[in-house]
Amino acid sequence: MKRIKWFVDHFEEVISALLLFVIFILLGLTILFRLFGISTTEMQEITQYSFVLSIFFGISYAAKTNEHIRADIVLSNVSEKVRNWLLLFGNVIWFAFTLGLAWYSLPFIENMMKFVQKTPFLEIPFWVLYSFVPFTAVLTAIRIFQTNIWGLWKEMRKG
Numbered sequence: 001m002k003r004i005k006w007f008v009d010h011f012e013e014v015i016s017a018l019l020l021f022v023i024f025i026l027l028g029l030t031i032l033f034r035l036f037g038i039s040t041t042e043m044q045e046i047t048q049y050s051f052v053l054s055i056f057f058g059i060s061y062a063a064k065t066n067e068h069i070r071a072d073i074v075l076s077n078v079s080e081k082v083r084n085w086l087l088l089f090g091n092v093i094w095f096a097f098t099l100g101l102a103w104y105s106l107p108f109i110e111n112m113m114k115f116v117q118k119t120p121f122l123e124i125p126f127w128v129l130y131s132f133v134p135f136t137a138v139l140t141a142i143r144i145f146q147t148n149i150w151g152l153w154k155e156m157r158k159g
Contacts, residue, residue: 012061019054023047042121056136064143084156091148102137
């Protein structure tokens with residue numbers, strides 16, 4: 001049970017680290033294979049998709065650690081009470097955006113399933129790759145709620 005909780009708490013980190021490891025290894029192999037004239041198109045495709053997926057999981061990680069981009073200049077020039085309300089408002093908007101992204105990407109994926117387009121070399125159906133958009137958007141929304149909204153709300157209620 002303790003290992004499962006650790007994995008849930010560090011899911012984005014583990015997946016991102018594995019994807020970056022895959023990218024590192026495959027880029028090294030690509031350089032090596034090119035020396036011998038071996039085709040590396042499949043490895044390049046895996047590298048590209050791994051890079052994009054690592055970005056999606058990185059967004060969720062940034063939400064979890066509250067290390068995302070925001071305009072702190074406004075927040076540093078207001079009282080703590082106003083700052084907390086602005087942060088809460090911004091996080092609720094971000095939360096709604098990620099849920100909207102997940103919701104509105106589902107019909108797009110359903111449409112892709114009908115036409116069964118595949119990647120050029122690995123022949124992975126595109127809908128499989130695009131399904132990571134709503135998955136990581138929901139994961140990001142969960143992390144926004146966990147750390148940013150709920151944590152800030154509890155802090156505001158104390159003080």
